[in-house]
Amino acid sequence: MNPNSAASDALSYDVTEADFRQTVLERSLEVPVLLDCWAPWCAPCRNLKPMLEKLVQEYGGRFELAKINTDEAPQISAALQIRSIPLVVLFIGGRPVDQFMGAIPESQIRAFLDKHLGEQADPIAALREDAKLADPQTAEAMLREGLMHVPGDMALSGDLAERLIARDALDEAEKLLNSVEMEQQDDRHAALLKRIGIARNKPAGSAAELEARIAADRKDFDARFALAAIRVYEGDYRAAFDQLLEVVMRDKAEWREKARLQLVEWFDVCPDAETVSYGRRYLGMYLN
Numbered sequence: 253m254n255p256n257s258a259a260s261d262a263l264s265y266d267v268t269e270a271d272f273r274q275t276v277l278e279r280s281l282e283v284p285v286l287l288d289c290w291a292p293w294c295a296p297c298r299n300l301k302p303m304l305e306k307l308v309q310e311y312g313g314r315f316e317l318a319k320i321n322t323d324e325a326p327q328i329s330a331a332l333q334i335r336s337i338p339l340v341v342l343f344i345g346g347r348p349v350d351q352f353m354g355a356i357p358e359s360q361i362r363a364f365l366d367k368h369l370g371e372q373a374d375p376i377a378a379l380r381e382d383a384k385l386a387d388p389q390t391a392e393a394m395l396r397e398g399l400m401h402v403p404g405d406m407a408l409s410g411d412l413a414e415r416l417i418a419r420d421a422l423d424e425a426e427k428l429l430n431s432v433e434m435e436q437q438d439d440r441h442a443a444l445l446k447r448i449g450i451a452r453n454k455p456a457g458s459a460a461e462l463e464a465r466i467a468a469d470r471k472d473f474d475a476r477f478a479l480a481a482i483r484v485y486e487g488d489y490r491a492a493f494d495q496l497l498e499v500v501m502r503d504k505a506e507w508r509e510k511a512r513l514q515l516v517e518w519f520d521v522c523p524d525a526e527t528v529s530y531g532r533r534y535l536g537m538y539l540n
Contacts, residue, residue, distance in 0.1 A: 263308045264317040269325045276318050280343035281375050281401045284315040284368065289332065289339040291323045296355040297338040303358050304340070307365065314369050315342075342368055345379035346397065376402065380411055388415060406436040413444050414523060418487070422448050439520070446521045455481040473499050473507045477514070489522040493531040500538045512539070 267275050267287070276285050288304055290297035301319070308317040322329045322337055332341060332348070341351040342364075352364055379398045383391040395412040399405060409432050416425035426448050429441060457478050465475040476495045483492035499511035515535055522528045 262316075263313065264305050264319070267318045267320045267325075269327055272320070272325070272328055276343055277346050278401060279316065279318075281346050281379065281398060283313070283375065285343045286315050286317050286365075287341045287343060288317060288319045289322050289329070289334055289337050289341065290319060291321060291337055293323075294337050300338045300340070300355040303355075303361060307358070307361060311365065311369070315365065344368065345375045345382055346394075347382060349378070376405065376407060380407060383411060388419075391415060404432050404436060406432055406438060406441060410440050410444060417444070417447055417451060420451070422451055443521050443523075447523075450484055450521065454485055457482065459483075470498070471502055473503065473511075477511075480514070484518060484521075489518065489524065489527050490530065492518065493527070493534075497531070497534050497538060500535060 265275065276287055279285050286304065286308070288297075288301065290301065304317055308315065320328060322334060332339070336353055338355060339351060339353050340361075341348050343349070350364070350368060352360075376398065379394060383394045386394060392412065392415055395408050395415070398408045399412065402408065409428055413425045413428050416422070416428065426445070429444055429448075432441060455478060459479060459482050462475045462479040462482070465472045466479065469475075476499050480492040480495040483489070483495065493515060496511040496515050500508050500515075503511070512535065515531060519528050519531060522531075
């Protein structure tokens with residue numbers, strides 16, 4: 253929080269270019285920050301300011317109000333591409349997510365706030381959603397920055413670990429997961445470590461050769477298991493499940509039970525809930 257704030261409470265404070273990163277960007281990783289861009293000569297700004305200060309109190313900590321004098325912040329004004337004031341920008345998860353311009357009625361400001369605070373009050377959740385929409389390199393950078401502010405957070409660590417595993421940065425992914433405190437480790441943590449183990453043990457054999465063997469003999473269960481292992485290594489869990497489900501359907505003895513046990517183990521590792529649901533559904537059908 254800005255130690256030089258002239259505001260009378262912790263929910264509303266003044267911002268300068270010097271502390272913008274700390275008081276707006278970094279703070280919005282923990283709680284949404286509404287940035288009021290104003291200037292002393294702007295009459296609509298003077299009308300808008302008391303409404304915003306009233307609303308930040310009424311919302312009781314669901315967001316904070318930061319106020320910046322654009323005349324004294326040319327770099328921030330340029331970065332936000334300010335063409336007219338008052339401009340009000342909402343920051344969540346370290347990024348601007350929406351804005352409005354002008355001294356609009358209080359009812360419209362409430363609608364603006366409720367649109368975002370109702371569903372995105374959790375800044376970590378907002379950051380994770382934004383990362384899903386970003387390109388891989390940007391997403392990793394966003395998740396790393398988030399972890400700088402909440403070290404060891406399992407949700408962010410898990411998302412970053414998945415991206416590291418996808419590009420074979422296995423040692424880094426394992427180190428990241430091992431840095432998560434024991435009390436935060438969950439089923440996803442264990443599943444990600446298992447995925448790293450699978451990724452480090454590339455199955456032997458050629459997928460094409462195994463497919464040819466299966467085409468020649470649908471009951472070549474050794475080939476189906478080997479091909480399933482290759483598909484899991486590649487991250488294609490649906491194809492792996494299909495191979496073992498064929499074993500369950502075609503065999504009534506030892507191979508069926510072996511396939512069932514392997515499927516159950518892989519269900520815990522697969523990152524896609526829909527694919528797991530598919531596998532469980534058909535396994536149940538074939539066992540009955």
